Amino acid sequence: MNTVLLHPAYFGPVSQYAVIAQYEKIVFENFDSYQKQTYRNRMYIYDANGKLLLNIPVKHKSSLTGKESDGHQLYKEVLIDNSFEWQKQHWRALKASYQTSPFFEFYEDDIVHLYKQQFAHLMDFNYQCQAFVFDALGIEPEIKQSEEYFRNPKEMDNGRHLISAKKDFNFSATPYQQVFEPKHGFINNLSILDLIFNLGPQSLEFLENQKLPDFNF
Secondary structure (H helix, E strand, C coil), rough: CCEEEEEECCCCEHHHHHHHHHHCCCECCCCCCCCCCCCCCCEEEECCCCEEEEEEEEEEEEECCCCCCCCCCCCCCCHCCCCCCCHHHHHHHHHHHHHCCCCHHHHHHHHHHHHCCCCCCCHHHHHHHHHHHHHHHHHCEEEECCCCCCCCCCCCEEEEEHHHHCCCCCCCCCCCCCCCCHHHHHCCCEHHHHHHHHHHHHHHHHHCCCCCCCCCC
């Protein structure tokens, strides 16, 4: 198969973009239920102390009804809780972690606006993050957004499990240069931003040559 079903993520992990780089067609799931502890609203970066979690706060009520969620909220309905200054905190962390990386300044102007503009829906913000990544990687895959929930997709590979932040699904990236590697060693499968800020234009070739994560979960 040359089509894969994935979730849009908050600057998703290297494993997800290795899949994207090696498939011709991508279908993004828009009708799944929101789940906690996933890359939908979190990413991991590498700061001076090691692996750092950046988490987007969300509201636990439906954007359609305004009522408190009963735990079965659709991902596309999830609202960002902008009462917290999370954008300022995340940008400050990214800049502190990567301003000495080889390519941070090259991409800085293209990404900073995402942390200055407020978004209501988490999914909308994640699609904008994804657009930046595609541009930075120089790729234009054939993309579709689902119009229904695929319970058992048959005409595409199912990569939706890769949104879970609790497992690595046997993905082990080839070690590449990281800013704080001399201090803490190589950290596997961080946000795609870690790869882009460190490898720049070589990121796509790197992704194309990675062994893909396990799809048999």
